[in-house]
Amino acid sequence: MRVALGQFNAIVGDLAGNAEKMQKIWAEAMESNVDLLAFPELAVCGYPPEDLLLKKHFLQDNRLIVDKLAADCPDKTIVVGFAETYRENTYNSAAVLRAGQIERIYRKGLLVDYGVFDEPRCFQPRIESVIINIAGLNVAVTICADIWDIEWLAGLLDNTNQIQMILNISASPFHLGKIDKRQEVVGRCAKKFTCAVSYCNLIGGQDELVFDGSSCFADSTGKLITRGRAFAEDLIIADVIPAADGTVQVKPLKPWTQQPTDVLEEVYQALVLGTRDYARKNGFEKVLLGLSGGIDSSVAGAIAVAALGPENVVGITMPSKFNSPETIADAEITAKNLGIEFLTIPIEPILKQFDQALNKAPGWDSKGIAYENLQARIRGGILMSLSNQYGSLVLTTGNKSETAVGYATLYGDTAGGFAVIKDVPKTMVYKLAQHINKTAGRQIIPADVLNRPPTAELRPGQIDADSLPDYDLLDKILKGYVEEDKSPRQLVESGLPKEVVLRVIRMVDRNEYKRRQSPPGVKITPKAFGKDRRLPITNRYNSLDDKV
């Protein structure tokens, strides 16, 4: 049995466009004479469609598209994910198309509602196996989470005949370590059922999520035989061959050897794809970003260039009297290194007028924190004005560490449509900068930018360390508190300094309101801000073991 996995970049809501793409892919697959071609979970409507699923006409349109695909389909087996209404229920379904018909429909059994997922909000689960026979082999159709709980799957497949392959169609988003984890799941599943597993995952960016693809085949010993590209479309073809002893072999059409995992390269690719797809899928050709000469905007700029090309990125520096000549020069050098258009718009005259106007309000202080934030807000206003003028998307450049503790000005440096490195901790931003330089084989981000102590430059001589703990320490606390939901006591018992732990937790909790109004950005950690972490703004919780 020759199997093809059509790993493609589906766009949420673009039903006709996704169908057209699938028809192109199957024309290509048919040239290789495949018996079975699979597309990802919800390939017809994209993933996640969220509350589009509450619109009856959206579900009807899903069906129309599947009917059309069925009518057009070649004399082979095609499996395609779609959102289905059936007897008043809504299912996350896989249609098996053959010879102009919808032959069978499998409906997802294990719906997910942790992290970024909300499936039970709109879908009902269904526990009924679908086994299809292709070229004499029994193939079980499954969807995403169905293979992650192996005992549950054993129950589902309990009364079926021996199967030679489990097909899984997925929309499994990327985060650090996810590609390896997924491979483990696929291998374990193959071993458990002594069959081949073919795993077809979505690729592409969708708001906060990036799907990395990495579709794969495992043989019945659980060994990974071939894997498709990560963060790009691909068509992966392999022959699935049962042996007389009950084992199942897999032979890929193209030779493949596993490469060692490069975590930084994975993160970089995720950020590039997430940024490209957010811009392109929302109709933006060009992007703008503020370049301060600091590490965050330099890295965000490099990612934007990789995503959209230097001709589509404009860097803007907006100096005040507090910006040093060195950082202003570094912004320009970075722009030059990236090959992008660069504008300088000083904010000093605007700041002066604002300050004068605000002096009409009793108690206005031209040296306080409000005055500092004002500078950031003027910059936000300039970027948004240019965005409105040019129809360009503004990228924001804040990292996860400052997003966590609220070390940012709302409507100032947080102003924009997409937050490129929102989920990247500051310590990893440095590593990414080095990775970018290393991969380019030249100093795109100047050494000065890497070596200078981080500063917001909103008052004379200011550095981040005035307000925040050292970033190594901060990122350790944030990982424990934000990503692992540890208590203050647990953090302190793990060796972190109590006073700093309590201060950081207070900052994280108090700044939920800023995050709620921040633009989306690519999730790359196991728990990102956004749909992944849903905390109330109004929240007086203080752990009762606060007095750790």
Add this chain to the structure above:
Amino acid sequence: MRVALGQFNAIVGDLAGNAEKMQKIWAEAMESNVDLLAFPELAVCGYPPEDLLLKKHFLQDNRLIVDKLAADCPDKTIVVGFAETYRENTYNSAAVLRAGQIERIYRKGLLVDYGVFDEPRCFQPRIESVIINIAGLNVAVTICADIWDIEWLAGLLDNTNQIQMILNISASPFHLGKIDKRQEVVGRCAKKFTCAVSYCNLIGGQDELVFDGSSCFADSTGKLITRGRAFAEDLIIADVIPAADGTVQVKPLKPWTQQPTDVLEEVYQALVLGTRDYARKNGFEKVLLGLSGGIDSSVAGAIAVAALGPENVVGITMPSKFNSPETIADAEITAKNLGIEFLTIPIEPILKQFDQALNKAPGWDSKGIAYENLQARIRGGILMSLSNQYGSLVLTTGNKSETAVGYATLYGDTAGGFAVIKDVPKTMVYKLAQHINKTAGRQIIPADVLNRPPTAELRPGQIDADSLPDYDLLDKILKGYVEEDKSPRQLVESGLPKEVVLRVIRMVDRNEYKRRQSPPGVKITPKAFGKDRRLPITNRYNSLDDKV
């Protein structure tokens, strides 16, 4: 059996504070010699705690508090909602406290995950009835949604002895028509099981939600016998008396007669409570808002004054050359009528400097839409600067109609912490203004403000009608599309003009990104923006029956 319902304003996360409040209430209830005192759903931790439930220490702390309440409790029966971990699962539970002990625990069976709710994300359901005997009567304990599906409830109570009362503890948020609907549910439940129903609901604002209380008793004929206050704390006490014929009577301690429903007053009260609680629970004493002399900011100002007192509200007018002397004067008159502090900060000099600075960017147009938005952003910057300076909360004043179609400037008029009338359609804003004047018995909001055609005053002679359909028509389309998820075809078939329908839908869809960065505001309709309506930003969906 004498039953008391302790309808109180629990604060999310304030475990110790909520417990203290409950102890005060029970001291009061005991003076009336009650046999049973019930508190709302999740009274210990407030509702909804969202992902606080994923923190193990939060669940441990819930238990600590319940243990303490049990140890302190009088020799009567007290029912209190809390978040419980039991055998690795997390439950939405009701502890029955008696004589210093946790005597029983009921765990919610019907978890809700539609609209604003996400319960199955963190809770497991449990199907096991709990019947307690109090003063010789059998009382079934239930939680919120458990009584909304009467067939499910019949299954739960199937094998139990005859019960004389169903106690339901709830955290049921307000929206238009909800109070009447809830009463219907309570009555139907009482009738079905031929028993009394006592229903204890939460009150208070929590981010987007307002819980209205309105706790009540029904007798076994399903008749509503008494109801507590709406939008305020209350202690409702009644005697539940079984008769020989199997019916159950209810006699309230205080006489009560049903008042006719006043929809506008309900909405007004919800907005006032929601605004007060957002400010107070987040530690703000004072609020600021821009007063333009238009209807939206006038109504928002009146609500702020009702919520926090005139001494805690500051109105700021920020005229440019496009603001007419009439609107500027109206802003001042409204402030005077409301008795609030009023500041005037002209934006013209700032606008001029911004314009000059932006002229450095090629293609900048001093007359286009970017220039219009800039004025709104300068105002947003002024309000936020004063917010930072004074530690005051900025209230935004956009209504639901403009929020829906994106007729607002991101980081401009949307800049602020809480959006008072975010879920109020423009046509209802007018009715609220009249209601406010009528209730006050004087013209708080000037007649001019009510009669002038709506305008953003961002260019000479601009009115809303240049860009938007008439608000009567717009609000009809929005109700169908946003609240009822109707398709373009359905809207047109209901008699709405096709071209306008398609234009409005496109505007709604394209502006999801703005709403995602907007502050929270009080939900008053069946479907608000925010947690209630979760649509992707990246979304190319166009109904295939677009060509209606």
